[in-house]
Amino acid sequence: MKLHLGGFHDCTAPSSDKIFIKATGGGAYKFADLFKEKLGVSLDKEDEMECLVTGANFLLKAVHQEAFTYLDGQKEFAQIDPNDLYPYLLVNIGSGVSMIKVDGDGKFERVSGTSLGGGTFWGLGRLLTKCKNFDELLELSHQGNNRVIDMLVGDIYGGTDYAKIGLSATTIASSFGKAISDNKGLVDYKPEDISRSLLRMISNNIGQISYLNALRFGLKRIFFAGFFIRGHAYTMDTISVAVNFWSKGEAEAMFLRHEGFLGALGAFMSYEKQCLDGLTVNKIPQRFPISVSSAGNKIYCSMNGKSNDNESIECTVYRT
Numbered sequence: 001m002k003l004h005l006g007g008f009h010d011c012t013a014p015s016s017d018k019i020f021i022k023a024t025g026g027g028a029y030k031f032a033d034l035f036k037e038k039l040g041v042s043l044d045k046e047d048e049m050e051c052l053v054t055g056a057n058f059l060l061k062a063v064h065q066e067a068f069t070y071l072d073g074q075k076e077f078a079q080i081d082p083n084d085l086y087p088y089l090l091v092n093i094g095s096g097v098s099m100i101k102v103d104g105d106g107k108f109e110r111v112s113g114t115s116l117g118g119g120t121f122w123g124l125g126r127l128l129t130k131c132k133n134f135d136e137l138l139e140l141s142h143q144g145n146n147r148v149i150d151m152l153v154g155d156i157y158g159g160t161d162y163a164k165i166g167l168s169a170t171t172i173a174s175s176f177g178k179a180i181s182d183n184k185g186l187v188d189y190k191p192e193d194i195s196r197s198l199l200r201m202i203s204n205n206i207g208q209i210s211y212l213n214a215l216r217f218g219l220k221r222i223f224f225a226g227f228f229i230r231g232h233a234y235t236m237d238t239i240s241v242a243v244n245f246w247s248k249g250e251a252e253a254m255f256l257r258h259e260g261f262l263g264a265l266g267a268f269m270s271y272e273k274q275c276l277d278g279l280t281v282n283k284i285p286q287r288f289p290i291s292v293s294s295a296g297n298k299i300y301c302s303m304n305g306k307s308n309d310n311e312s313i314e315c316t317v318y319r320t
């Protein structure tokens with residue numbers, strides 16, 4: 001509610017009383033006029049990939065138990081040595097998917113991506129199941145059985161494995177493949193089965209492309225982030241299985257506790273970069289330095305340096 005009061009004054013132009021806030025992603029462009037019109041706030045646009053990487057690096061170095069593996073329902077926190085973090089592959093699953101090779105602070109390259117991402121799951125799911133919101137679709141996938149719709153290796157090979165090339169009877173041979181052979185229409189399939197197949201198809205595909213990119217650059221660690229994951233067990237499990245399957249156990253999928261906030265965090269941290277990198281000390285606003293701490297699922301960023309009480313800002317980033 002106090003966004004328009006708590007915005008920042010542009011520290012590169014002290015004479016200006018323009019209020020701005022950092023923002024990233026497509027929304028920073030798309031909604032810039034709306035923010036200006038409704039709140040009188042200008043959006044200071046930060047590059048999305050840069051913010052994702054800054055956010056991920058910060059979390060992986062500063063937050064205890066940020067990264068974890070997830071396989072067969074088991075969540076295991078990974079010990080990340082900040083001195084041995086790079087290189088790694090960051091896979092951000094939002095509407096679409098970006099794959100970024102990270103070599104250090106500010107050192108990265110977007111090496112690949114796919115348009116089959118969270119938007120695909122939600123978009124197709126909405127059309128096929130009539131779900132009204134994402135959570136409902138995700139919830140449905142819990143109860144579904146993908147074998148009803150997916151064509152398995154066993155369906156093609158008369159119930160047996162195709163052992164010669166290492167495919168078990170239960171491996172999905174063709175996502176949604178059964179829908180062609182049955183004399184059935186959409187109404188004959190349960191929404192929960194459709195949701196389950198869809199989630200597996202998207203997660204599997206992302207896991208596979210990610211692993212292939214990790215292989216391409218010799219990267220052992222793959223961190224998956226983005227709001228698509230939402231800590232959802234089946235999504236993480238499917239991605240992990242895909243990475244494990246394609247890498248023959250060589251690579252490991254890892255997830256982040258604050259997976260949906262990398263971009264926002266990176267944009268937030270760019271206040272520090274902008275003001276501390278390029279300016280002399282007397283031009284730095286009193287609010288700095290930023291002090292950062294974490295507890296449980298929350299990260300506390302207090303920008304309270306020597307400022308008076310009116311100027312201090314405390315920002316809490318938390319997952320719902």
Ligand SMILES: Nc1ncnc2c1ncn2[C@@H]1O[C@H](COP(=O)(O)OP(=O)(O)O)[C@@H](O)[C@H]1O
Pocket residue numbers: 025093094095096117118119120121122134135226227228229230260
């Ligand atoms: N409550 C929700 N409403 C809509 N989409 C959601 C929700 N929770 C998770 N998602 C998933 O998150 C995706 C968007 O992820 P996000 O990281 O916010 O990407 P973007 O940067 O494209 O907005 C959606 O396509 C959808 O798959």
Ligand SMILES: CC(C)(COP(=O)(O)O)[C@@H](O)C(=O)NCCC(=O)O
Pocket residue numbers: 025026093094095096097098112113114115
């Ligand atoms: C264009 C985007 C970077 C925007 O990010 P998003 O809002 O999806 O998080 C992303 O959707 C993307 O990388 N899409 C995949 C494009 C491709 O490489 O095929």
